[in-house]
Amino acid sequence: MSTVWYFAYGSNMQxxxxxxxxxxxxxxxxxxxxxxxxxxxxxxxLLPIGESFANLVADPGGEVFGVLYAxxxxxxxxxxxxxxVRIGNYDRLEVxxxxxxxxxxxxxxxxxxxxxxxxxxxxxxxYMGLLIEGAIERGLPDRYVEWLRAVPARQESExxxxxxxxxxxxxxRPA
Numbered sequence: 001m002s003t004v005w006y007f008a009y010g011s012n013m014q015x016x017x018x019x020x021x022x023x024x025x026x027x028x029x030x031x032x033x034x035x036x037x038x039x040x041x042x043x044x045x046l047l048p049i050g051e052s053f054a055n056l057v058a059d060p061g062g063e064v065f066g067v068l069y070a071x072x073x074x075x076x077x078x079x080x081x082x083x084x085v086r087i088g089n090y091d092r093l094e095v096x097x098x099x100x101x102x103x104x105x106x107x108x109x110x111x112x113x114x115x116x117x118x119x120x121x122x123x124x125x126x127y128m129g130l131l132i133e134g135a136i137e138r139g140l141p142d143r144y145v146e147w148l149r150a151v152p153a154r155q156e157s158e159x160x161x162x163x164x165x166x167x168x169x170x171x172x173r174p175a
Contacts, residue, residue, distance in 0.1 A: 013134030
């Protein structure tokens, strides 16, 4: 079985999201970073709930911290399915990720980014809490956690909470 190195920079950094919402238990999870990218919060949801999600934009001087997961091809296919790659919600992006412990060893990885953008939206405080918790769990740099804490966010809408409850059930990987 082949291994896919998946670089997560959004809510999938958090153990509970990957395990609970996606039903995945990766064998390996490593704090990492990718250079040449910047984290933004301009990704609109599929349904109009008025909130945004994490996304990447190319930035030669930028870097994004996240978690590098070793997934089976089947597990990564489930990530793509639940993130909406097949319907254009995200696109697969090949990146070079450097583990924070041993940054001289780059790993060819795959992440997801979207061309769909809406700069007028902002993330919810609930969503940002998932990113902050994931960053702390995985030992990302304190300065990055503080940067995440400073991202402007708004209270989760009722529409978002309702849609999320429905999606949580539908996204779980069958046992």
